[in-house]
Amino acid sequence: MKEVLIIYYTQTGQLLEILKQIASSIADENTNISYCELIPKEKFPFPWTQSEFYGAFPETFLQIPVPMEEIPFNIRQKKYDLIILGYTTWYLTPSIPVNSFLKSEQAKNLLANTPVVTVSASRNMWIMAQEKVKKLLVANKAKLVGNIALVDKNINHISVITIVHWLMGGKKTRMLGIFPKPGIAAADIIASSRFGKPIKTALHTANFDTLQKNLLSEGAVKINPSLIATDIRGNVVFTKWANHLIKKKGRERSKWLVFFKYYLLFAIWLIAPIVFIVFLLTYFPKYRKIKRDKAYYSSVALKQD
Ligand SMILES: Cc1cc2nc3c(=O)[nH]c(=O)nc-3n(C[C@H](O)[C@H](O)[C@H](O)COP(=O)(O)O)c2cc1C
Incomplete structure (x- = not known):
């Protein structure tokens, strides 16, 4: 019997829908699939107010963990053949609950020497996360x-x-009836069941060496090279903001979070298009680097700093 654990944090359930689709084509009589939701001791709001949303930035970006509920004993005491880690990106960083789990003792015990497949469902900026x-x-x-x-x-x-x-x-609906629905398209959620097949093959042969290559041929990752530059640049600027904001307390912090909010709007609406234009202008001279970056960020390799 193969043991698979799906461990995740989702606010709206979108990520869980995707994970279930993937699991549907891994499941068979020789595979036991368990689910474990990561639960912070103090729940994050949904829907978010503006101040809660911007207020979550410094601790998210600086990857400061929060106290989490214990992983249930029946999950903790098992050794898994595969763990599927489902996460979303908050501020170019894994969400606080997932970061908190990954920094915990319980994660050490569960994850050590275990193959892991990551599944993310973000707006579109997930590469640096x-x-x-x-x-x-x-x-x-x-x-x-x-x-x-x-x-x-x-x-x-x-x-x-x-x-x-x-x-x-709080609702995944078409804004004003004219915008597209937010988040991952329903058709993409359903079609994510196709990723389970290569995972299942790797699991049953206990050979994960070609899994990422096989997932890529199913379209598991599509790198938009212009967003790599935006994500890297965003991380540089966010580092400065987060280190500044974390030192502010009380009313000072609230005041600076308002400045941060306006900076973020400015960055999204003005800086990001400029980064995009620079990307287009330098596309041909940088073609080989862009190709190398695309291959790296599609892979499961980790560069040494
Ligand atoms: C505080 C916060 C920050 C977010 N920042 C990003 C981000 O930097 N990049 C991105 O692609 N999506 C971002 N998102 C969207 C999430 O990755 C995710 O798609 C969305 O919250 C739905 O996830 P759910 O499965 O938890 O409901 C952010 C969401 C929240 C709540």
Whole structure:
């Protein structure tokens, strides 16, 4: 009997829907699939208010863990043949509950010497978050063998507008009846069941060496090279903001979070398009590097800093 654990944090259930689709084509009479939801002791809000949403930035980005509920004993005491880690990106970083789990003693015990497939469902900026997850998996002595990254395929600015409508309004509906639905398209969620097949083959042959290659041929990761530059640049600027904001307390912090909010709007609506234009202008001279970056960020390898 093969033992698979699906461990995840989702606020709206979108990520769980995807994980269930993937699991549906791994399941058979020789495979036992268990689910474990990561639960922070203090719940994060959904829908978010503006101040809660921006207020979560410094601790998220600085990867400061929060207290988590214990993983149930029946999950903790088992050794798994495969762990599927489902996470979402918050501020170019794994969400606080997932980061908190990955930094816990319980994660060390569960993940050590275990193959891991990561599944993310974000708006579209997940690349550097995945690099952070890769590092935390190494710290837990886990072996990353596969990655599936689902995104909202609408153009960047449309997805910004629609996700705000969703996260702050609480409903995954078409804004004003004219915008596309926020988040991962329903058809993409259903089609994610195809990723289970190569996972199942790897699981039953106990050979994960070609899993990522096989997942890539199913379209598990589609790198948008212009977003690599935006994500890297975003991380540089967020580092400065987060280190500044974390030192502010009380009313000072609230005041600075308002500045951060306006900076973020400015960055999304003005800086990101400029980064995109620079990307287009330098596309041909940088072609070989872009190709190398695409291959690296599609892979499960981790660069040494
Ligand atoms: C506080 C916060 C910050 C977010 N930041 C990002 C981000 O940097 N990049 C991104 O692609 N999506 C971002 N998202 C969207 C999430 O990755 C995710 O798609 C959405 O919250 C739905 O996830 P759920 O499965 O938990 O409901 C953010 C969401 C929240 C709540």
